[in-house]
Amino acid sequence: MDIGVLNDVFKEVFDDTSLTITRETTADNVDGWDSMTHILLISSIEEKFGIEFSQKEVIKFKTVGDLLDSINLKLP
Amino acid sequence: MENENNKLSDNNSNIGYLCTGKQCAMALGKKNAIRIIATNGVENSILTYEQLDALSDIDANVFEHMGLLPGNQVFIYLPRLLDYYPLFLGALKANLVVCPLFSNFGPDALIDRLSGSTPKVIVTKGSLSGRIEKILSKVSNLHAVIVIDENISGNPIIRSLEELRSRVPKTYAIRSTKPDTPSILHFTSGSTGKPKGVQHIHGAAQGILQSFQEVMQPLPDDLFWCTADPGWVTGTSYGIIAPLLSGLTLLQFEGSFDPEAWFKIIENNSVNLLYTAPTVLRMMMQNYEIDYKKFDLRSLRNIFSVGEPLNPEIYHWGLQKLGREIYDTWFQTETGSIMIANRPGLEIKPGSMGKPRNGVQPEIFDDNDKPTNTEEVGKLVLKVPWNSMFIDYVGATEAYRSKFRQGYYVTGDLAKKDADGYFWFVGRDDDVINTSGHLVSPFEVESCLLELAEIVDVGVIAAPDNLLWEKVVAFIKLANNTEWTNRLGLKFKLHVSNRLSSVAIPAEFVVVDTIPKNRSGKILRRVLRAQYNGEDPGDLSTMEE
Numbered sequence: 024m025d026i027g028v029l030n031d032v033f034k035e036v037f038d039d040t041s042l043t044i045t046r047e048t049t050a051d052n053v054d055g056w057d058s059m060t061h062i063l064l065i066s067s068i069e070e071k072f073g074i075e076f077s078q079k080e081v082i083k084f085k086t087v088g089d090l091l092d093s094i095n096l097k098l099p
Numbered sequence: 100m101e102n103e104n105n106k107l108s109d110n111n112s113n114i115g116y117l118c119t120g121k122q123c124a125m126a127l128g129k130k131n132a133i134r135i136i137a138t139n140g141v142e143n144s145i146l147t148y149e150q151l152d153a154l155s156d157i158d159a160n161v162f163e164h165m166g167l168l169p170g171n172q173v174f175i176y177l178p179r180l181l182d183y184y185p186l187f188l189g190a191l192k193a194n195l196v197v198c199p200l201f202s203n204f205g206p207d208a209l210i211d212r213l214s215g216s217t218p219k220v221i222v223t224k225g226s227l228s229g230r231i232e233k234i235l236s237k238v239s240n241l242h243a244v245i246v247i248d249e250n251i252s253g254n255p256i257i258r259s260l261e262e263l264r265s266r267v268p269k270t271y272a273i274r275s276t277k278p279d280t281p282s283i284l285h286f287t288s289g290s291t292g293k294p295k296g297v298q299h300i301h302g303a304a305q306g307i308l309q310s311f312q313e314v315m316q317p318l319p320d321d322l323f324w325c326t327a328d329p330g331w332v333t334g335t336s337y338g339i340i341a342p343l344l345s346g347l348t349l350l351q352f353e354g355s356f357d358p359e360a361w362f363k364i365i366e367n368n369s370v371n372l373l374y375t376a377p378t379v380l381r382m383m384m385q386n387y388e389i390d391y392k393k394f395d396l397r398s399l400r401n402i403f404s405v406g407e408p409l410n411p412e413i414y415h416w417g418l419q420k421l422g423r424e425i426y427d428t429w430f431q432t433e434t435g436s437i438m439i440a441n442r443p444g445l446e447i448k449p450g451s452m453g454k455p456r457n458g459v460q461p462e463i464f465d466d467n468d469k470p471t472n473t474e475e476v477g478k479l480v481l482k483v484p485w486n487s488m489f490i491d492y493v494g495a496t497e498a499y500r501s502k503f504r505q506g507y508y509v510t511g512d513l514a515k516k517d518a519d520g521y522f523w524f525v526g527r528d529d530d531v532i533n534t535s536g537h538l539v540s541p542f543e544v545e546s547c548l549l550e551l552a553e554i555v556d557v558g559v560i561a562a563p564d565n566l567l568w569e570k571v572v573a574f575i576k577l578a579n580n581t582e583w584t585n586r587l588g589l590k591f592k593l594h595v596s597n598r599l600s601s602v603a604i605p606a607e608f609v610v611v612d613t614i615p616k617n618r619s620g621k622i623l624r625r626v627l628r629a630q631y632n633g634e635d636p637g638d639l640s641t642m643e644e
Contacts, residue, residue, distance in 0.1 A: 063596055063601075
């Protein structure tokens with residue numbers, strides 16, 4: 024999956040149409056990305072791509088790259 | 100702990116001056132006042148007291164040269180960045196009223212706070228300015244929006260801080276300020292209506308300093324880290340004012356919560372005192388993969404907590420895993436400084452609020468406003484005055500007056516006192532939700548959810564939660580032909596997160612056919628609470644048929 028598709032999810036979750044993410048983006052680079060919105064982000068990704076993350080996986084994501092790699096591993 | 104700096108004997112009560120110029124006059128000019136750790140946890144920016152004094156002088160001039168007059172309001176809508184501090188102190192130097200806004204607020208939360216105020220200036224950063232632009236048409240009296248990190252052209256009301264700073268004199272003749280001069284306006288959520296602006300005064304510095312010295316007991320060379328956002332009273336009283344009044348160095352971290360990163364910061368910077376929230380400590384406690392004993396915490400003398408009750412499990416976890424007692428403290432936006440606390444030297448009863456600090460006289464009142472017997476639950480009240488007391492709810496003076504009975508301020512909390520004089524928090528006496536240390540108004544969440552076409556009626560309550568202390572639960576009546584799905588629930592959560600704030604996101608939705616109300620249309624939250632907890636709802640005679 025392309026990072027652009029994930030970028031659209033980020034734009035919706037953080038209500039920012041100008042938001043651009045890269046593999047190196049972390050919670051510290053996105054306004055409003057805290058522990059509560061992280062849960063919403065994960066739920067939105069699960070909903071959009073029809074996949075599920077374990078709690079352990081959710082805690083371990085440090086960068087958008089980590090998240091993207093994990094999504095791609097789960098996608099058929 | 101006595102310290103030569105623990106009394107504000109100066110004739111000038113100006114907090115901006117006391118935190119900067121006075122410290123320089125006491126030969127602390129070359130000392131580090133602020134150390135900001137960047138998001139990578141390594142790089143840091145420093146301001147000495149001399150530099151902080153000079154920069155806040157410039158920012159006082161920036162505001163005055165824009166035509167702002169004493170008493171005008173300056174809203175600061177920023178996270179913990181280096182520029183926050185000179186802007187905050189500069190506005191105070193110019194006798195402006197500083198109104199900090201939590202940087203996670205969305206447009207609805209901003210409108211609720213700005214529309215009931217008279218904002219002259221909003222200071223923000225480029226990436227947050229879009230949220231401000233969305234609501235500009237609904238904010239009156241606005242003179243300018245100052246952006247700290249970008250030159251944004253196109254909208255004449257938006258100004259660049261860098262450009263403004265370059266045009267003003269470098270020195271500022273400090274204004275003489277009386278103790279009763281308005282200083283900081285924080286917003287607090289109630290059960291009904293919009294958030295109320297809690298007005299504090301420059302004279303509150305005395306109470307903030309006294310409480311800091313008595314409870315935190317700092318040493319002159321301590322590095323102090325208060326993790327609260329300056330949008331809340333803890334973040335200004337103890338995240339900025341108390342350590343600077345004491346001539347300490349304060350530390351701030353620009354990044355978000357990450358237990359491992361936080362402990363590395365404590366270790367690498369030799370933090371001496373940490374002031375944080377029980378939810379943060381509970382999140383650390385529940386992260387079993389981190390061995391906290393691997394960190395060198397020798398510098399860390401004491402840990403303090405505020406925002407919600409500290410349950411005994413965290414206290415015992417602190418002893419076992421961190422090798423330290425964690426001292427719970429209690430205060431409110433209205434009190435301005437710590438009123439009741441556990442502290443070094445006082446035997447801790449795990450789970451208790453501790454004892455009042457000097458000069459503070461709490462009592463427990465029954466429903467007839469008479470003192471209760473020991474161990475009896477009642478309303479927690481404080482004898483007035485105390486030395487950091489708020490002076491008004493701006494624009495809601497009747498609500499302010501209603502908080503006082505027979506010379507006591509009614510806190511809205513329920514508590515009890517034991518035979519040894521320790522106070523024990525029991526809960527709220529109203530419907531306000533205390534979630535992860537933030538007070539959330541059920542009314543605000545209801546108003547936000549009612550903006551959605553799929554929801555025709557809603558009632559919001561607090562429910563107990565192991566991590567957050569309390570969570571937001573929304574009972575919703577869906578529109579005809581709308582079916583509940585998880586996808587819909589996610590949409591509702593995103594709406595609250597983006598319009599209001601992430602702290603107000605409902606953890607649960609309960610779909611119902613009707614929202615119980617009395618005959619005048621008021622939501623019967625006690626009935627919803629009983630329904631949620633599977634309890635008897637009690638008297639239903641006032642309920643609308």
